[in-house]
């Protein structure tokens with residue numbers, strides 16, 4: 001049995017996505033071996049995370065909070081050169097970053113903050129779908145032609161989510177496309193190379 005603090009830290013790390021007890025233990029012992037200053041630095045940054053980082057009030061990408069800690073717009077949403085009528089809907093911010101790297105998309109994003117999973121009962125209410133609906137309705141109220149590109153991953157959950165979004169938004173009569181089949185089933189945007197994502201974007205339908 002490990003000392004209590006080590007045990008607790010291992011438990012904490014197992015809550016990280018995709019991390020099991022064995023990897024969690026490796027993290028803790030890595031920290032224990034690492035230079036004390038570096039570990040304290042890391043702890044300090046983790047402490048600052050929630051104080052200094054917030055989410056874009058429009059697309060929910062992360063932003064550095066300014067003075068007064070007001071919620072603000074991210075760089076893409078604040079960029080007047082980007083096309084606000086085209087909204088790429090992604091599961092998580094890592095996907096957004098990867099699409100940005102291709103330099104082939106000039107619209108806006110919307111981060112859902114997860115997927116609808118039929119198995120673990122995490123329903124649509126947890127995702128930023130209500131906000132997306134408001135966003136699209138606001139654009140329509142301004143008589144704009146809206147295109148929504150569903151860029152959820154080609155996984156069971158990603159497909160379920162895309163289907164749900166299609167059903168939710170089809171009464172609004174907007175153009176809804178899905179990232180093309182450049183992405184093979186099961187492959188995730190987060191791990192796809194820029195060229196593949198670019199092709200998937202060009203081949204959206």
Ligand SMILES: [Zn+2]
Nearest residue numbers: 056059074077
């Ligand atoms: Zn934004």
